[in-house]
Amino acid sequence: MSTPSASLAQPPTAGERWMDLGLRRGAQALAVGVLVLLAAIVVEIGAVAAPAVRERGVDFLTSSTWDTNRDEFGILPHIWGTLYSSLLALLIGGTLGLAVAVFISQRFLPRRLELLLKNVVDLLAAIPSVVYGLWGIFFVIPAIRPFTAFLHEHLGFVPLFDERSPGPNMLASSLVLAIMVLPTMTAVSRDAIATVPRKLREAAFGLGATRWECILGVVLPTAATGVFGALVLAFGRALGETMALAMLLGNRNEFNVSLLAPGNTLAALIANTFPEAQDHERGVLMYAAIVLLSITLVVNMLGTAILVRSSRKAAGARP
Amino acid sequence: MTATEPTSAAAVAEDLVIDLKLDKLWYGKFFAVRDTHVPVTRGTVTAFIGPSGCGKSTALRCLNRMNDLVDGFRFDGSVHFQSRDIYHPTIDPVAVRRYIGMVFQQPNPFATTVFKNVAFGLRLNRFRGDYEERVEHALRRAALWDEVKDKLHSSGLALSGGQQQRLCIARAIATEPEVLLMDEPCSALDPIATRRIEELMTELKERYTIVVVTHNLQQAQRVADMTGFMYVDTTQGGRTGYLVEHRPTAELFADPRAEETRQYIRGEFS
Amino acid sequence: MTDIRVQTGPQPSPERDVPVERPKLEHDLRAVRTLFDRLLTALCALLSLVAALPLFAVLWLLIERGATNFRLDMLWSLPPSGLDTTGGGFGNAILGTVYMVGIASVLAVPTGILAAIFLAEYGDGTRLAAVIRFAAKVLTGMPSILAGIFAYAMVVLATGHFSALAGGVALAVLMVPIVVLTAEQAIRAVPQKMKDAAVGMGATSAQVVMRVTLPTAMPSVLTGVMLAIARAAGETAPLLFTAQFSNYWLRLDRLEDTASLAVLIYQFSGSPYEHQIEMAWTAALVLVLLVLLFNIAGQVLAARSDHSRH
Numbered sequence: 001m002s003t004p005s006a007s008l009a010q011p012p013t014a015g016e017r018w019m020d021l022g023l024r025r026g027a028q029a030l031a032v033g034v035l036v037l038l039a040a041i042v043v044e045i046g047a048v049a050a051p052a053v054r055e056r057g058v059d060f061l062t063s064s065t066w067d068t069n070r071d072e073f074g075i076l077p078h079i080w081g082t083l084y085s086s087l088l089a090l091l092i093g094g095t096l097g098l099a100v101a102v103f104i105s106q107r108f109l110p111r112r113l114e115l116l117l118k119n120v121v122d123l124l125a126a127i128p129s130v131v132y133g134l135w136g137i138f139f140v141i142p143a144i145r146p147f148t149a150f151l152h153e154h155l156g157f158v159p160l161f162d163e164r165s166p167g168p169n170m171l172a173s174s175l176v177l178a179i180m181v182l183p184t185m186t187a188v189s190r191d192a193i194a195t196v197p198r199k200l201r202e203a204a205f206g207l208g209a210t211r212w213e214c215i216l217g218v219v220l221p222t223a224a225t226g227v228f229g230a231l232v233l234a235f236g237r238a239l240g241e242t243m244a245l246a247m248l249l250g251n252r253n254e255f256n257v258s259l260l261a262p263g264n265t266l267a268a269l270i271a272n273t274f275p276e277a278q279d280h281e282r283g284v285l286m287y288a289a290i291v292l293l294s295i296t297l298v299v300n301m302l303g304t305a306i307l308v309r310s311s312r313k314a315a316g317a318r319p
Numbered sequence: 320m321t322a323t324e325p326t327s328a329a330a331v332a333e334d335l336v337i338d339l340k341l342d343k344l345w346y347g348k349f350f351a352v353r354d355t356h357v358p359v360t361r362g363t364v365t366a367f368i369g370p371s372g373c374g375k376s377t378a379l380r381c382l383n384r385m386n387d388l389v390d391g392f393r394f395d396g397s398v399h400f401q402s403r404d405i406y407h408p409t410i411d412p413v414a415v416r417r418y419i420g421m422v423f424q425q426p427n428p429f430a431t432t433v434f435k436n437v438a439f440g441l442r443l444n445r446f447r448g449d450y451e452e453r454v455e456h457a458l459r460r461a462a463l464w465d466e467v468k469d470k471l472h473s474s475g476l477a478l479s480g481g482q483q484q485r486l487c488i489a490r491a492i493a494t495e496p497e498v499l500l501m502d503e504p505c506s507a508l509d510p511i512a513t514r515r516i517e518e519l520m521t522e523l524k525e526r527y528t529i530v531v532v533t534h535n536l537q538q539a540q541r542v543a544d545m546t547g548f549m550y551v552d553t554t555q556g557g558r559t560g561y562l563v564e565h566r567p568t569a570e571l572f573a574d575p576r577a578e579e580t581r582q583y584i585r586g587e588f589s
Numbered sequence: 590m591t592d593i594r595v596q597t598g599p600q601p602s603p604e605r606d607v608p609v610e611r612p613k614l615e616h617d618l619r620a621v622r623t624l625f626d627r628l629l630t631a632l633c634a635l636l637s638l639v640a641a642l643p644l645f646a647v648l649w650l651l652i653e654r655g656a657t658n659f660r661l662d663m664l665w666s667l668p669p670s671g672l673d674t675t676g677g678g679f680g681n682a683i684l685g686t687v688y689m690v691g692i693a694s695v696l697a698v699p700t701g702i703l704a705a706i707f708l709a710e711y712g713d714g715t716r717l718a719a720v721i722r723f724a725a726k727v728l729t730g731m732p733s734i735l736a737g738i739f740a741y742a743m744v745v746l747a748t749g750h751f752s753a754l755a756g757g758v759a760l761a762v763l764m765v766p767i768v769v770l771t772a773e774q775a776i777r778a779v780p781q782k783m784k785d786a787a788v789g790m791g792a793t794s795a796q797v798v799m800r801v802t803l804p805t806a807m808p809s810v811l812t813g814v815m816l817a818i819a820r821a822a823g824e825t826a827p828l829l830f831t832a833q834f835s836n837y838w839l840r841l842d843r844l845e846d847t848a849s850l851a852v853l854i855y856q857f858s859g860s861p862y863e864h865q866i867e868m869a870w871t872a873a874l875v876l877v878l879l880v881l882l883f884n885i886a887g888q889v890l891a892a893r894s895d896h897s898r899h
Contacts, residue, residue, distance in 0.1 A: 009791070012791070019793070019795045027707035030703040031712065031717075033700065037762065041762070044742040045742060047742065096640040099636035100640045103633050103636075120641045124643060124644050126819055128823025128824070128825065128851055130855050131854065134858045139646065211630070233730055236730045239732070240731065242732065242825075246855075247855070275829055
């Protein structure tokens with residue numbers, strides 16, 4: 001291109017063109033790297049778990065004994081404990097989280113207070129889980145002790161309360177776990193609620209609905225998919241939460257339905273046992289890890305897929 | 320691609336900065352523009368007018384290959400800049416845009432200081448010299464210097480809308496491009512800021528060749544030497560824009576040849 | 590005045606003296622739906638209050654048990670053994686945490702930002718970008734303990750040592766998806782018209798990204814980075830498998846077990862010695878302050894960038 005003397009314009013140099021190509025390729029490579037990372041996690045953990053999986057097979061999943069000396073290992077109690085604590089936490093944390101999400105998105109409060117409450121709940125997510133564990137040991141467990149004693153004494157014939165530990169127990173663990181999944185529940189379901197088109201709410205109000213008639217009749221049903229996705233994601237968080245449970249659940253490798261008894265989860269088992277474990281036990285723990293990975297991966301993929309769907313639907317519904 | 324018209328004499332070709340020949344233009348399956356041929360002479364202001372959706376912005380964006388960014392864009396025809404076909408496969412669109420500057424509909428300063436906004440193009444073109452002098456020069460010519468000389472190092476986004484648009488003009492002319500494209504540069508501005516920009520255009524045409532898209536007929540009359548009127552053809556089912564006539568502004572407004580032009584400039588439809 | 594009298598003046602004629610049902614526009618607390626509405630509002634408020642309480646309960650206990658024992662020399666002393674009843678600190682743990690989070694940031698931040706550039710710019714709308722975004726979201730929900738096991742398999746087994754490097758890799762795995770997703774949002778928020786301006790001046794796409802898009806998005810990108818750092822600094826589980834713990838100072842010249850605040854809290858929380866438990870509380874306070882500091886810094890950056898864009 002002929003360069004007129006007056007103009008300062010210069011065509012891009014070869015270097016600029018190489019930079020352009022380099023950034024494009026580099027960004028793409030690293031983005032693909034995120035995908036590779038996920039795959040590598042599955043492959044690597046699979047690889048270290050493979051010997052134990054081959055050696056122990058399905059028995060490992062259905063046996064309830066954990067005895068290092070006799071080399072007998074089974075994680076049925078841990079799978080049970082993982083699901084049990086997570087469901088309890090979801091029941092409590094999910095309810096609270098959804099209540100907060102509704103409360104801070106439906107004009108109950110002045111804007112500033114909404115923001116304050118939102119930040120308070122967000123900060124709950126910032127507190128490290130080991131600190132929750134510490135707090136649980138020295139605050140929650142002693143605080144609920146009279147209550148669990150009462151339950152055990154008067155309702156001990158119910159299987160839920162038939163065995164009690166004054167120390168670490170399922171109820172305390174689930175309460176702390178509920179607090180930990182609450183921010184996820186609030187943040188994700190609040191986003192889902194925010195995608196409900198204004199005109200739908202206005203239509204409900206225009207028909208003379210009260211605020212709660214609008215929320216229960218229009219807002220929540222419309223956001224239902226997103227709220228369900230939030231529940232699934234919160235469940236995934238609970239399944240994988242490690243430290244608080246390692247510190248509060250008592251590390252007892254036995255199957256138990258009592259809320260007041262100690263127990264164990266997959267993640268807590270691995271965290272508690274690994275540092276002092278011998279090599280062969282470490283191999284077995286890797287088997288437990290691949291089980292945990294499989295469960296959480298499925299739950300997380302499900303939750304994420306639900307949310308992707310619901311947000312796409314919401315985007316499509318908007319004019 | 321069509322060859323240059325055999326009739327154009329060497330002397331004319333010398334003055335011909337841009338030769339736009341759009342025969343058919345699509346965005347994906349949408350047939351957007353047809354039969355729009357506009358030669359642009361050095362040192363003039365050419366205006367495109369017409370109802371909304373007539374393809375005047377599309378035509379303008381062909382001149383510096385901004386349409387390349389739109390998925391599904393393709394066209395039959397050619398665009399020549401100083402007798403070079405800018406859509407030729409060997410041409411780098413990035414280089415084209417360095418010679419043909421653009422001012423957009425919405426003022427779009429970068430989120431940085433006034434100074435760095437104007438210096439952006441200079442840095443891009445690896446200018447080695449006195450940046451301060453260049454920046455001041457560009458700001459003076461954009462008639463903004465007096466208003467911003469004390470806040471060169473505060474954010475360009477803090478300026479008023481009209482000031483922002485003049486900042487964008489300063490940014491575009493700092494590198495002394497050959498041609499300045501302006502896509503409805505005043506549509507987001509109030510009347511006073513608009514007048515300021517129009518005055519600027521008439522001053523700038525001494526130096527630059529300007530092509531401006533406007534929906535404001537008075538603006539075209541005030542600033543343009545040549546005016547192209549585009550209209551929408553709905554007869555074939557779609558909404559395809561085309562050039563109705565392209566003539567010296569005074570002639571076009573005084574004595575429109577086509578019925579559509581006559582009705583449009585009388586305000587019988589918009 | 591007279592108007593009012595005129596309005597009230599006319600007596601209803603006998604024919605029209607039938608009681609006309611007037612719409613009731615006043616609040617009626619006895620109406621079931623009003624009561625229901627109030628009740629649910631109260632319940633919702635109560636639940637929200639319950640949800641907010643734990644934060645204050647945790648902070649209160651941290652201050653009560655952690656701050657009272659705090660001594661400045663804890664910040665540069667080594668941990669006490671079980672037999673010590675006074676003295677000691679967690680200087681090596683602070684240093685270890687900072688060092689490992691630093692390694693993780695060096696690995697994760699550039700990677701995450703470049704990947705985000707791909708998702709928001711180059712690959713926008715492609716199936717590949719959608720799949721990568723999905724993978725990043727799944728990674729954010731992955732249990733942190735698995736990141737630890739991954740780094741154990743990748744680094745510890747390969748090098749034969751527990752080390753700060755392995756810990757840094759584990760934390761990086763947790764940081765990458767956070768940085769990717771927040772940076773993508775930030776880059777997407779840059780107005781198209783700004784990018785158009787740069788393109789219109791003949792900037793190559795790399796120049797648009799490096800000189801306009803990224804600088805404009807940077808405050809929000811940093812918000813995401815701060816969140817990721819805060820998350821990494823508080824993580825315990827991944828470090829149990831990678832860095833474990835050490836009672837000694839960090840050494841840069843070889844791979845060996847490395848202390849961190851989080852693991853120190855975990856170990857001392859189960860200690861039979863009162864002094865170590867007190868130390869756990871003080872370390873927890875310091876860790877929470879560190880984490881909150883990064884969180885608040887992130888919030889401030891976010892607020893500032895919101896401000897500058899309007």
